[in-house]
Amino acid sequence: xxxxxxxxxxxxxxxxxxxxxxxxxxxxxxxxxxxxxxxxxxxxxxxxxxxxxxxxxxxxxxxxxxxxxxxxxxxxxxxxxxxxxxxxxxxxxxxxxxxxxxxxxxxxxxxxxxxxxxxxxxxxxxxxxxxxxxxxxxxxxxxxxxxxxxxxxxxxxxxxxxxxxxxxxxxxxxxxxxxxxxxxxxxxxxxxxxxxxxxxxxxxxxx
Numbered sequence: 001x002x003x004x005x006x007x008x009x010x011x012x013x014x015x016x017x018x019x020x021x022x023x024x025x026x027x028x029x030x031x032x033x034x035x036x037x038x039x040x041x042x043x044x045x046x047x048x049x050x051x052x053x054x055x056x057x058x059x060x061x062x063x064x065x066x067x068x069x070x071x072x073x074x075x076x077x078x079x080x081x082x083x084x085x086x087x088x089x090x091x092x093x094x095x096x097x098x099x100x101x102x103x104x105x106x107x108x109x110x111x112x113x114x115x116x117x118x119x120x121x122x123x124x125x126x127x128x129x130x131x132x133x134x135x136x137x138x139x140x141x142x143x144x145x146x147x148x149x150x151x152x153x154x155x156x157x158x159x160x161x162x163x164x165x166x167x168x169x170x171x172x173x174x175x176x177x178x179x180x181x182x183x184x185x186x187x188x189x190x191x192x193x194x195x196x197x198x199x200x201x202x203x204x205x206x207x
Contacts, residue, residue: 004030006038007053016051023109035059042067048116054080064095075115097121142188153180157193158200
């Protein structure tokens with residue numbers, strides 16, 4: 001896996017490299033200190049994912065636009081310390097996901113794994129705002145806010161399975177499944193199973 005880390009802070013780049021090196025056995029890194037360096041790296045070679053700081057020197061959302069024009073299929077994970085500023089434009093600009101810079105190492109690993117696999121990942125800090133924006137007409141789909149396991153649980157709930165039935169099928173405790181359900185409700189802004197079922201049916205997530 002080839003990961004380009006585009007961030008102006010050397011210590012932060014080092015931290016990201018150490019975190020990802022622990023999680024993935026075969027990974028090579030590139031580093032960019034400025035927006036121009038990020039563009040040059042992407043121009044010269046292929047990357048499996050780019051981790052881009054929204055405050056990279058010389059950058060901003062324009063950097064994302066430039067990189068996507070150069071490599072339309074390139075997965076880009078945006079990092080920000082201001083989620084309220086970038087949450088909605090991030091996904092509408094076709095980024096693969098967004099995280100706050102104070103996210104946990106485990107969430108970063110999950111995000112990279114999901115994005116490299118062709119999915120999207122939205123950090124928990126972003127999800128409440130994105131859910132509200134989606135209901136107001138944004139083209140971000142609520143199910144894109146969910147982790148793989150949360151999406152699986154959503155589909156099972158929508159299929160009429162009970163929490164106990166889901167727990168047995170997934171070899172999890174009922175408490176764990178209940179926690180997944182609570183996360184799904186929080187991320188989507190919904191309050192009941194009935195709302196989840198209606199949304200899943202309308203979005204054709206279940207047959």
